[in-house]
Amino acid sequence: MAEHKKVAVYSTPTCPYCRQAKDFLKEKGIDFTEYNVATDLEARNQMVQKSGQLGVPVIEVDGHVIVGFNRTKLDELITA
Secondary structure, eight states, X not given: OGGGOOEEEEEOTTOHHHHHHHHHHHHTXXXXXXXXXXXXXXXXXXXXXXXXSOOSOEEEETTEEEESOOHHHHHHHHHO
């Protein structure tokens, strides 16, 4: 079931794509952990380690990393 997936969203408060990604997950009823990489240095370092870059959003679904808000890929991972 999709509800049991471990989802993390690395984002900043001013990023429109981050907001879209979080809204999309909420619409789908997916719980996620949000990390504000603008203020959380440890989360920012984790994000860079996982994605290799500083761009947001970075979304992780059960160990699969998506850079940017790729609705198709995200939907694929949360419904798999």
